[in-house]
Amino acid sequence: MSVKELFRCIGRTEDEKRDKMISKQLKKADKREKSIIKILLLGIAESGKSTITKQMKIIHINGYSEEERRQNVLWIRKNLRDSILTILGAMKRLDIKLEDEKLEESSNYLLTKCIEDSSEYPDEFYDHTSNLWSDKGVLKCYKRSAEYQLIDCAKYFLDKIHVIRREDYLPTEQDILHCRTLTNTIQKIEFTITENKFKIPFHVFDVGGQRGERKKWIQMFDSATAILFVLDSSTFDVNVRDDFESNRLLEATGVFEHIWNCRFLKDVSILLFINKIDLLVEKIMSGSSSIESLLKTVPTSHKYYPLYEKMYKSFNDITDGERKYFVDSLSMCKTTTKTIITKKGKKQCIQPKVSEEVIKTAVFIKRVFMEIAVSSKKTKTGRDLHKDHDCQYFYTCAVDTKNIEKVLEGVRSILTKNALRKICII
Ligand SMILES: Nc1nc2c(ncn2[C@@H]2O[C@H](COP(=O)(O)OP(=O)(O)O)[C@@H](O)[C@H]2O)c(=O)[nH]1
Ligand SMILES: [Mg+2]
CATH class of the missing domain: 1.10.400.10 (GI Alpha 1, domain 2-like)
Structure with missing residues (x-):
């Protein structure tokens, strides 16, 4: 071999080595990219999206510094x-x-x-x-x-x-969680969770929920791992701000159906957070409103009237499983506990018993949304649009760190398992 040939050979080997290294790095980056869990928080305005983001900062990052608290x-x-x-x-x-x-x-x-x-x-x-x-x-x-x-x-x-x-x-952390601020830019928070010794990065996006802001959602759909759809369960008797014609629960139902049937999200699972259960309990227990009165105000010509009416017909007929799931979720809420003084003079926290009406209302709301999520929809080619995704629900109280910590544990375990499976680790 001539010296010239030898040099050419060495050059090729160097090129090959470099190519190999680049491809290895690309694979690694791709794996890292694929392993990122990208969560979008969606839902109509004031449902509790930003409060959930604040909880993630408290639970998974390092909470609020004195300076950040002062800014509130x-x-x-x-x-x-x-x-x-x-x-x-x-x-x-x-x-x-x-x-x-x-x-x-x-x-x-x-x-x-x-x-x-x-x-x-x-x-x-x-x-x-x-x-x-x-x-x-x-x-x-x-x-x-x-x-x-x-x-x-x-x-x-x-x-x-x-x-x-x-x-x-x-302000305390509780004050910050209760503080209402308007979200009109897309906010992102990032944190890492270690699962089976693997570090899994989470990127969470909080968006504005007002009608004008919803146009911006679509740009976020690309590569989303999961949608966290937040629903305010307590305002079934309240109209949308600036629209005295439109009921908030009906509006949320429409937005949820749109997201569930969106073809860009056909393989993205939805985690439904039926939020503000503390306020739902307070409202029903005070006797100030009921689902029955909501039904009376919905015009029979409304798109969702048949769905609501169908669900209302089985209002009194709930399963033990549905009852237990709601009662257990509520028992994780510190916000709804009451302090009593025992006979021995000691302070004790108890979860007051809620009425049947509260449980039935929570189940009714869940059934409306899950009914949409189980209905099948065929594409033009006859494929089931919902074959590759599902919807799971959780009852939440976003201002309650104990409740959200527990719920997020469940969410994390679903999502990390999916992510590890995707990059072939489990
Ligand atoms: N009591 C109670 N208040 C809540 C709950 N979730 C959110 N909020 C309050 O509802 C208001 C609107 O919440 P926010 O997170 O800003 O809604 P967003 O518009 O969806 O981002 C804030 O004042 C929150 O503190 C909840 O589960 N219980
Ligand atoms: Mg917000």
């Missing part, structure tokens, strides 16, 4: 202001009077001086709000909040005015 102060004070202004506005519309007439001055102050967004809240603001919040008329209007649009955290923050008003107020 202004949002919380704004939540407080929005809450009292909404209630006072609704009192006028619903013609509910203040019990203490002297508080008219407080109401006028807030309705005239505090309507602009502000970063400063003077002492008078807190004094007037605090006085009004203890008025029976204001409370009566708060209890009728299904008839107007009030943020869910209203009571939580109004009960804490004395803390929130302090100059050195630093």
Whole structure:
């Protein structure tokens, strides 16, 4: 072999070595890419998507630093202001009077001086709000909040005015979980979970749920591993914000059906979070609303009337399994527990018994959505569109870290098994 040939040979070997290395790296990158679990949080506005993202940060990343907690102060004070202004506005519309007439001055102050967004809240603001919040008329209007649009955290923050008003107020994690902020950009959080000694990366995307924001969802569908569809179970008697014609549960049903039948998601499983079960319990137990009254307000010509009517016909007929699943999920919620003093004078946390009506309502809502998810749909070529994906449901309370921790454990185990199977590890 001539020296020239020898050099050519060495060159080829180097090229081959490099090619081999590149292909190895590409395979590794592909494996890593495939192993990423990409979760999209979808659902209509105010269903609890951002709260679930916050819980993931608390459970899987390192929670909220002092600085991050401080950044929420202004949002919380704004939540407080929005809450009292909404209630006072609704009192006028619903013609509910203040019990203490002297508080008219407080109401006028807030309705005239505090309507602009502000970063400063003077002492008078807190004094007037605090006085009004203890008025029976204001409370009566708060209890009728299904008839107007009030943020869910209203009571939580109004009960804490004395803390929130302090100059050195630093929100707790619970305060952050209750804080309502508007999501109008796509937010992403990343964390890693170790399963069978393999590090599995999770990328979670939180999007806006308002009608205008839903157009942006489709760009996220590519390479999604799972959809986490969040549904507010407590507002079956409330209309969509800015649309007094449209019921929130019906709107969520339509969005869910659209996602389930979307051809870009035909092999993406859906995890349905039937959320805000704490508020559902509170609403039904107070006797202020029922599924029966919802059915009475849905026009018989509505697309989903037959589905709702069919599910309502079996309202009293629930299985032991369905009952147990709801009761067990509720027992994981710290939020709904009550503290009692035992005969021996000790404090004890108990989960109060819920009425049959609560359980049946939770089962009714689950059945509506699962009915959509089990119905088959054929493509033009006659294939079953839903052959490669399924839907599993969980009852959740997104503001309850204990409940979400347990639910996410279940979700994680489903998803990591799928991911490891995909990259041929198990
Ligand atoms: N009580 C209660 N409040 C909740 C629950 N989930 C969410 N919220 C509150 O509902 C409001 C809207 O939640 P958010 O996560 O912003 O909804 P998103 O629009 O879907 O992102 C916030 O004030 C949350 O604290 C829940 O399970 N129980
Ligand atoms: Mg959000």
